[in-house]
Amino acid sequence: MRVGHRIVQGKAVCSQCQADYPFHEGIGAFLPSHPKADDLWEQVDRETAEFLHGEPVRARRLMDAPLESLSPTDLLVRSFVHASRRDFGAAKIAVDLAIEGLYTPEFRDASKSQMRFLKERLADRPGPIVDLASGRGSLLEFLLPGASQEFVGTDVNTRVLLRDHQYFDFLGLGSKLSLLAFDARHTPFAHQSVPTLVTNVGLANIENPGTLLRELRRVVSGEFLAITIFYPKVEGPNADMIRRLKLEPLLYRRFAVQEFEQAGFSVRVSNSILARARPTPPGVIMHEIRPDRLPVVETELECCTLVAT
DSSP: OEETTEEOSEEEEOTTTOOEEEEETTEEEEOOSSOOOOSHHHHHHHHHHHHHHHOHHHHHHHHHSOGGGSOHHHHHHHHHHHHHTTOHHHHHHHHHHHHHHHSOHHHHHHHHHHHHHHHHHHTTOOSOEEEESOTTOHHHHHHSTTOOSOEEEEESOHHHHHHHHHHHHHHTOGGGEEEEEEOTTSOSOOTTOEEEEEEESTTTTOSSTHHHHHHHHHHEEEEEEEEEEEOOOOSSHHHHHHHHTTOHHHHSHHHHHHHHHHTTOOEEEEEEEEEEEOOOOOOSSSTTOOSOSOOSSOEEEEEEEEEEO
């Protein structure tokens, strides 16, 4: 069943192996039976659900407190609760306040600059434009208004995509957006079928990225525009954590360029901006949650966009 160009219910069948993949509530699920889902949004979803069920007193503290009295991380969790209740207006207010408190003004400005850079570059591109690792959809929310192209949001987590589906319908932008769940190392796209691929810091948590980048090189026929952050390669707590998480290949500029080139891309670093970044604090009410593992200590990051062809 379709609504406009969007498949709402149905299935896709692989022409080679005959495996079928369902479309349900507008989301195509190209996933194995038990996909791994250990990203931030899955963690917050899981811990929030457990918290609301098991600690009603603390839940009331979180949801009844004036917004200005909450810590940034508690605001972030509150936004998830509002979204789970389909109160997207309240969710947006809470998450916007959370972002203001979690990240420095210069880092937020640098991030917005990268989104503006992408929007200007995409203005005359043919669609569809595929957003890799959409998460809560912040890049799509910036790009969709006024755009003539169709967009495809993606994530490995179908629950995150369902929230995105409902949220973008709430914003009145859902008609231009399709949603697909898949592991980016095994995309459902044909060879060189994606004219433009974008991502907003979607590569920051990738271990052993060679397989993923080779797969993306296979499907991209035009440009891969990756908003990225690079850490200074100096010893200290941040370097120790990057090493422990095995994220060196894409969090250091020289290594990242090498990884892209080895995958067959020609790549250049564009719109480079230096910005101070500080550790994100744990919650006060939701003390179990810290939004980001990096940076461990305050540092100066390079915010930029990798233009890979």
